Amino acid sequence: MTKKEFGALERVMLKSMQRSVHDTGHIYRVLYYALRIAKTEPRANLDVVITAALLHDIGRAKQDDYPGLGHAELGARMAWDILRKHGTSEKTAAHVRDCIRTHSYKGGKKPATLEAKILFDADKLDLTGAVGSARALLFGAEIDEPFYLTGPDGQPTPGKPDEGPSLLREYNRKLKHLHTKFFTAKGRALAKKRQKAMDAYFTAFEKEIRGGYKKGQKLLDEVLG
Numbered sequence: 001m002t003k004k005e006f007g008a009l010e011r012v013m014l015k016s017m018q019r020s021v022h023d024t025g026h027i028y029r030v031l032y033y034a035l036r037i038a039k040t041e042p043r044a045n046l047d048v049v050i051t052a053a054l055l056h057d058i059g060r061a062k063q064d065d066y067p068g069l070g071h072a073e074l075g076a077r078m079a080w081d082i083l084r085k086h087g088t089s090e091k092t093a094a095h096v097r098d099c100i101r102t103h104s105y106k107g108g109k110k111p112a113t114l115e116a117k118i119l120f121d122a123d124k125l126d127l128t129g130a131v132g133s134a135r136a137l138l139f140g141a142e143i144d145e146p147f148y149l150t151g152p153d154g155q156p157t158p159g160k161p162d163e164g165p166s167l168l169r170e171y172n173r174k175l176k177h178l179h180t181k182f183f184t185a186k187g188r189a190l191a192k193k194r195q196k197a198m199d200a201y202f203t204a205f206e207k208e209i210r211g212g213y214k215k216g217q218k219l220l221d222e223v224l225g
Contacts, residue, residue: 006050008086012055017058017060022057027056027057029125030056030119031122034049034119037186038118040185051096052103052119053122055082056100057075058079059076059077059078062078079100083097103116117184121184121186121188122187125190125191125194129197130197133197133201136170146165147166149163149164149166154213154217156209159172168205176202179194
């Protein structure tokens with residue numbers, strides 16, 4: 001891939017992205033993670049990896065217009081059309097399309113090729129560590145999701161998977177175990193290392209919340225008699 005070809009794809013991506021937890025910063029981080037993983041996989045097609053990473057979220061801006069399609073499927077179709085118009089071969093365009101189609105859990109399809117697995121892992125790496133914690137907070141705010149729920153006793157609940165939506169539930173249901181879901185050796189190694197930062201954050205987060213409630217309610221009971 002030449003710089004000119006990269007620039008053309010980059011411009012397509014920049015026109016398609018919105019300011020959110022899935023912004024251009026996310027795209028570049030995924031691209032750079034993908035290159036780090038691909039460096040350890042000599043058989044990886046770098047042109048496909050780069051193209052798929054740049055275009056993997058272009059369907060998000062239009063997914064509300066196509067409620068029957070998730071952003072991965074929509075983005076895959078959009079990428080196919082874009083690449084064919086840019087003169088990309090049918091084989092390469094199909095490969096990129098399939099990578100994008102399988103990069104999301106919600107699509108229900110597992111990545112089959114090495115390049116698809118690299119994209120999947122790179123995308124999920126941006127949900128790990130300190131960055132992943134920050135993105136979880138931002139995404140929760142975007143969908144109006146609370147940090148935690150409280151039980152009948154007025155105390156914060158632990159955020160178990162069977163509870164209602166909350167940041168703590170998202171951590172316990174998904175983010176805590178994400179590092180075990182990777183396909184590539186490099187992706188797993190990076191995720192496992194970064195998981196320590198996320199676990200430390202959420203451990204401190206829950207400790208502060210629980211401590212504040214417990215001590216605060218005790219003091220309130222003393223005041224109210």
